[in-house]
Amino acid sequence: MSQSLSAGLSAGLGTSMSQSLGTNLSAGLNMSLEDQFYWAGVGLLVLWLAVFGLALALTRNGAVHPGPATQEFGPEPERPAVVALLANRWRSVDHAAAATLLDLAARGLVEVRQPADDPAQSTVHVTGKEAADLTPYERRVLARITEQAGEAGAPIGAIAFRAQERASAWNAALRKEIVAEARLRGLSRSRFAPMLSGVLAVAAFGPGVLLGLGGTTGGHSIRGAIGVGVLPSIPLMYVLTRALGERATRFGLERAGHWAGVQGWLRAHEDFAPLPPASVAVWDRYLAYGAALGVTTQATRLLGFDAGDKRRVWSSYGGVWRPVRIRYPRLRPGFGATPAQLLQLAGAAAVVAVGLALFAALRQPEWAVTSGPDASHSLRRPGLLLTLGWVAIGLLAIAAAGRFGRWTLFLAFLATMPGNYASGHGWLIHGMDSSGPLPGETAAIAVFAAVTACYLVLAVLERRAPHTVTGEVLRLEPRKREKAPRFLAVDTGDTDRTIAWALPAGAPELAPGSVVRLAVSPGTRTVRSVELRTA
Incomplete structure (x- = not known):
């Protein structure tokens, strides 16, 4: 059964x-040929993601088993920069540059001095001692220190770069050199084999090709088919490039476990973490390895090889190292504007002031409907009349200022919303009954009248002969809008504070550290001309 x-x-x-x-x-x-191409593209996309996920799972780093706490480095210890790669799980080399500087100091090539109680006032000096066994990344760090310190030394804060682009390029090159050293010692390897990464990179364009063919056979335009074809390849290549990196070898995991034991021994000393950089004279290479392992917090915070603080920059222009504080006038009226732009802005402000005054003087209570069947949905509701008038004046001012954008009308629509709920805003209803400007309108008229006068005065002052400023470029900071003038901070050597100038967008690039002579307009802080000079 x-x-x-x-x-x-x-x-x-x-x-x-x-x-x-x-x-x-x-x-x-x-299925039509178009559908077959589409489904084949989707299938290939799913297959690519499955293979990529499997590759990620198979190439994960193994677990690091910390060894017993020890103060021994081993017979042939890795340099602190390589230890930083192991301590960061092969993902980054954070603190590697600071650890290398401290290691150079422990080996006598660099000297760190702390003349006062504040560790931030420490200085770094090159001793001139020769060393034949320096690695490429150690030579890179030493070259940066020599560039800034010269023969007289420099504050440790002066090691930081003044431009983000240069800092990024320098640190990227440093990481490549550290990774090369780790691979040479058998501690690290590429996460994906070259053949696997190449196959995944080529296959990432496969789904897009099939989807593009589907769009072409379906009668779509070539431009649309290309757009559909390129679209899936972009995120696939992004996740692939993000995954490419380093992973541990078996020997690398063993050495990482040993250095985890050293880390445990260093952390057992409570007074080790806040040690200043100058204490390398007492702790020798332990301070460098502590920085690489993330134990020495204060020393790594003070020894930065990044873009530095854009509001506080060390400068030696004038012969003495000192910190110069920079202020960026982001809300300054007319900052970087030409005389024509100042007149345009004055006209836009005048439109608001005059428009509000006329609107307040001409409106009558009879314009509004406050009762009856049409009071809730008529365009003549008091609140809606007021908000429409204010928004119309604002749109005219924006158009006069030349700032009309694609989101302007949408924002103007949202600004009229309070008028649609006049029942919840009694002051809007009573506003139509008032004769003359409302208190808020009076304040706005006064403010925009003052702004108009300010721009007109600035436009008149722009006709004066420019002032001359000579100094060293501290930083050149971009703005969010590409056409907006950039911030140019210059140290004139006679003050510890400076206000950034407005460098027009079309002006040539100025490297930090170069000496320039500027023709400027103090009112708008606009740079009219730039002349490079020898230091």
């Missing part, structure tokens, strides 16, 4: 599966 039932179920299941397979096959054969 059970055997016959099983045989019947098997026969029925086999029949149903064969019928389903035949139905799906015939449906697939009945």
Whole structure:
């Protein structure tokens, strides 16, 4: 009985599966060529993601088993920069540059002095001692220190770069050199084999090609088909490039476990973490390895090889190192504007002041509907009349200022919303009954009248002869808008504070550290001309 039932179920299941397979096959054969390309593209996309996920799972780093706490580095210890790569799980080389500087100091190539109680006032000096066994990344760090310190030394804060682009390029090159050293010692390897990463990179364009062919066969334009084809390749290449990196070898995991034991021994000393950089004279290479392992917090905070603080920059212009504080006048009226732009802005402010005054003087209570069946949905509601008037004046001012953008009308629509709920805003209803400007309108008229006068005065002052400023470029900071003038901070050597100038967008690039002579307009802080000079 059970055997016959099983045989019947098997026969029925086999029949149903064969019928389903035949139905799906015939449906697939009945699909248009366009649909076949689309489904093939989706299938290839799913396959790529599956292979990529499997590759990620198979190339994960193994677990690091910390060894016993020890103060021994080992017979042939890795340099602190390589230890930083191991301590950061092969993902980054954070603190590697600071650790290398401290290691150079421990080996006598660099000297760190702390003349006062504040560790931030420490200075770094190059001793001139020769060393033949320096690695490429150690030579890079030493070259940066020599560039800034010279023969007289420099504050440790002066090691930081003044431009983000240069800092990024320098640190990227440093990481490549550290990774090369780790691979040479058998501690690290590429996460994906070259063949696997190459196949994944080429296959990432496969789904896009099939989807693009589907769009072409479907009668879509070539431009649309190309857009559909390129679209899936962008995120695939992004996730692939993010995944490319380093992973541990078996020997690398063993050494990482040993250095985790050193880290535990260093952390057992409570007074080790707040040690200043100058304490390398007492702690020798332990301070460098503590920085690489993330234990020495204060030393790594003070020894930065990044873009530095854009509001506080160390400068030696004038012969003495000192910190110069920079202020960026982001809300200054007319900052970086030409005389024509100042007149345009004055006209826009005048439109608001005059428009509000006329609107307040001309409006009458009879314009509004406050009762009756049309009071709730009529365009003559008091609140809606007021908000429409204010928004119309604002749109005229924006148009006069030349700042009309694609979001302007949408924001103007949102600004009229309070007028649609006048029942909840009684002051809007009573506003139409008032004669003359409302208190808020009076304040706005006064403010925009003052702004108009300010821009007109600035436009008149721009006709004066420019002032001359000579100094060293501290920083050149971009703005969010490409056409907006950039911030140019210059140290004139006679003050510890400076206000950034407005360098027009079309002006040439100025490297931090170069000496320039500027012709400027103090009112708008606009740079009219730039002349490079020798230091």
